[in-house]
Amino acid sequence: MQSKTILVTGGGGFLGSHLCETLLDRGARVKVIDNFTSGRASNLARMLDRLELINGSITDEHKVEEASPGVDAVVHAAFPMPLRHRSLETGAVTDATAGLFNLLKEAVKNRSLFIYISSIAVYGDQEYIPIDEKHPLEPVLLYGAVKLSGEHFCAALAKSHGLKAVVLRVADIYGPKNTRINLPVQFLLDALNGRPLKIFGSGRQSRTYTYIDDYLKAVCAAIAEPAAAGQVFNISSGRAVSVYDLAMHVRKITGGKAVVTFEKGEADDRQLIIDNSLSRQVLNLGQPVGLEEGLSATWDWLRNNPHFYET
C-alpha cells in the first residue's frame, strides 16, 4: 500500500473508519469523504492528522471531482442509512444512485480501481446453501435491490468504459464501533446491561457473522491483487452460526451469567450460509477470525465504551 492513494467513502462509518486505520497502518495515503449523517467524526478522531478529510456528500458532483484526481483506488462504503428501513424514500434511493454514479464517472476518468462494497442482500432468500457467487440474484429488500443496481452499473461501465471494478458482497459484519446494532452486538449489549438475551422464534435461523478484521483483510487484498479486478466476491467467515449458538457463545464470553429467553416470533429458519471459497482462494485470505475471538474483542471494546450507543 506504500505508494497508493485510497479514497474511502463513508470513512466515518463502522466499515469505513476501521478501513482508514488499516490503510494508514499499511502506509497508504488516505482521503475520506463523508457527510457524517450516519458516520461519526469521532470514529476518525485519532487519525485526523494522518488523513485528508473532505466533509461533504458524494451526491455533490464537485466535491467528488475535487477528491478524485490521483486516487489509485476508491473504496465505496458509503450508503444512505434510511435504505436499511422498510420505508420508501425517493431521496435515499436517488442519493445512493447519484453518489455511486459521481464516483464511477471519476473512477473512469482517473482510471482508479473501484472497490464496490455490496451486500449479501443481493441474493434474497436462499435457493441453496452455502450461497456462492453464482446464486440467483433476487433481492427481497429495497436495500438489496439498490446494492444490486450498483453492481450492474459497475459491470456495465467495465464493459462500455473500461472501468476496473471489484465487487465485494459483504456478509453480516460485526465488531467494535458497529453502527448497526446487529445480533452479536445486541446480545453483548444485553449481557453488559444485565438484560436477558432474547431469542425470537426457534433460534435455529443462522447467519454468517463475520468479524471486521476479515473484511479489512479482504478490502486490502482486493486493492492489491491484480487478479481481483472484474470479479465478484463474497466476503464472509464462511461459517454460519444459529441464533441459539450465538447466544450461548455470548453467555460464555461475558461470564456465564446472562439469562437466555425464548420469545414468540415469526418462524424464520433461514440459513444464510455464505460461501467464501472464491475470495479465500483469489484474495489469498487465510483463516477467518473465529467467532469466540471476534466476540471477545468486541466485548472488550464494549466494556471500555459502554456509552457508545447512547450518544
Place this chain on the structure above:
Amino acid sequence: MQSKTILVTGGGGFLGSHLCETLLDRGARVKVIDNFTSGRASNLARMLDRLELINGSITDEHKVEEASPGVDAVVHAAFPMPLRHRSLETGAVTDATAGLFNLLKEAVKNRSLFIYISSIAVYGDQEYIPIDEKHPLEPVLLYGAVKLSGEHFCAALAKSHGLKAVVLRVADIYGPKNTRINLPVQFLLDALNGRPLKIFGSGRQSRTYTYIDDYLKAVCAAIAEPAAAGQVFNISSGRAVSVYDLAMHVRKITGGKAVVTFEKGEADDRQLIIDNSLSRQVLNLGQPVGLEEGLSATWDWLRNNPHFYET
C-alpha cells in the same frame, strides 16, 4: 379496458402516444404525464380532448402524487433520452431512478398494477439464441443497467410491499413516429430521400425488429390478464432479420430503386434473436405483424410526414 384508468408516463413519446391512442380506442380513461423533453406534444394533439395531460416530470414527487390516486394501472414508458448515449450524466441516471421510484411508491400506496417497460438491453451480449427470459442479465450499456435496476426495484417491492408488477422487455420497436431513428426507419428515410441504404460490416448481424402494433397488443394484454402480474416477458416479433435482408425488404417496399451499398464497419455479427414464446402464450398475443406489413405501414406514414425528423 372500459372501466379502467391508466396512467401513461412518457405519453408524448413514440411508444407512449401510440399507447394512449390504443387505450382510448378501447374505452379506457387515460392520464398522461410527460415533461416533453423528448416526447412531442404534437404526438398527442389529436387526443388532447380525450385524455388528462399532466405537463411535468415524474421526478417531481408531488406531480406523481397528484396523478396517481384512482389509477388502475401505470404504464411506465418514460425514460431519459441521454441514457441512450455513451456519455455519463449523473442527472440522467438519478432522474430515471427518482421518476421510477416516485411512481412505484404511489403504485404501492394506491394498489395500482405497474407495467414496467424494460428493454432487451438488460441481456447484454447473447450467450445463446433465441434469447428467452432466463438468459443471463449482463447489460453492456448503462442504458441496460438502468433498465435492469428498475426491474430489481419492481421485484423487491413486490416481495416487500406487495406491489403487483409486470416487466416487459421490449425488443427493437419500429413504426410511425419513432423517436429514435433505428435501422428500419433509417433505411426508409434514405429511400425516401434518394440516398443509398448503407450496410456497415457484413450485413449478417440481425435484430428482432418488432412493429409497434405488437407492442400495443402486449401492453393491453399485460394490463388485462391477471396471470401476467409478477412475471417478466420479452415483447418481440420473435423473428430476427439481418441488416442485409432488411435493406432488401425496404428496397422492394419503396419501389425497388434504392441503391444498397456495403461500407467498412466493425465486425458485428451479433444475432439478437429475441424469443417471444412466453408472452405469446401467457398474454395470448396471436401472430405478430409481418416485417413487410410493418415496413409498408411505416413507409406510408413517412411519405405523408416527410418532415417529421426535421422539426
